[in-house]
Amino acid sequence: MAVERTLSIIKPDAVAKNVIGEIIARFEKAGLRVVAAKMQQLSREQAEGFYAEHKERPFFKDLVDFMTSGPVVVQVLEGENAIVQNRELMGATNPKEAAPGTIRADFAESIDANAVHGSDSAASAEREVAYFFAAEEVCARS
Ligand code: RTP
Numbered sequence: 050m051a052v053e054r055t056l057s058i059i060k061p062d063a064v065a066k067n068v069i070g071e072i073i074a075r076f077e078k079a080g081l082r083v084v085a086a087k088m089q090q091l092s093r094e095q096a097e098g099f100y101a102e103h104k105e106r107p108f109f110k111d112l113v114d115f116m117t118s119g120p121v122v123v124q125v126l127e128g129e130n131a132i133v134q135n136r137e138l139m140g141a142t143n144p145k146e147a148a149p150g151t152i153r154a155d156f157a158e159s160i161d162a163n164a165v166h167g168s169d170s171a172a173s174a175e176r177e178v179a180y181f182f183a184a185e186e187v188c189a190r191s
């Protein structure tokens with residue numbers, strides 16, 4: 050299996066709940082390494098650009114409102130099979146459907162305030178990492 054990189058965002062609800070460390074611990078315990086990280090208040094423009102694929106969806110405005118409602122922690126995770134592994138650790142988009150023990154089952158309130166984002170494919174991961182980080186801001190650790 051290949052070493053991959055994926056973009057993770059700890060969303061405003063989880064930052065407000067003060068569970069940044071608990072969420073990062075899940076990644077570390079699963080063997081993923083943080084290779085870039087920053088806390089940031091997203092502008093509407095940044096959130097809209099990041100979620101551009103959902104621009105025509107009915108929930109787009111709510112999504113942008115939520116993602117700009119407070120600071121987020123943006124990280125690059127590196128490890129074997131990191132993209133799928135991160136999605137498995139996160140659990141389903143709707144926390145009511147998320148498997149027990151997943152981040153969303155344990156920390157998310159609703160489909161809107163769902164604690165974390167994770168890239169959903171290799172192409173998304175490449176775009177999303179470059180959206181937030183310059184190449185020199187990502188520190189290889191493997
Ligand atoms: P994310 O991109 O944030 O990691 O979440 P995801 O892949 O699990 O879900 P996605 O389909 O990409 O949707 C992005 C975010 O939009 C909100 N959403 N609301 N009301 C709805 O039907 C609905 N569907 C999606 C969620 O907050 C989701 O995380």
Ligand code: MG
Binds near residue numbers: 167169
């Ligand atoms: Mg998504």
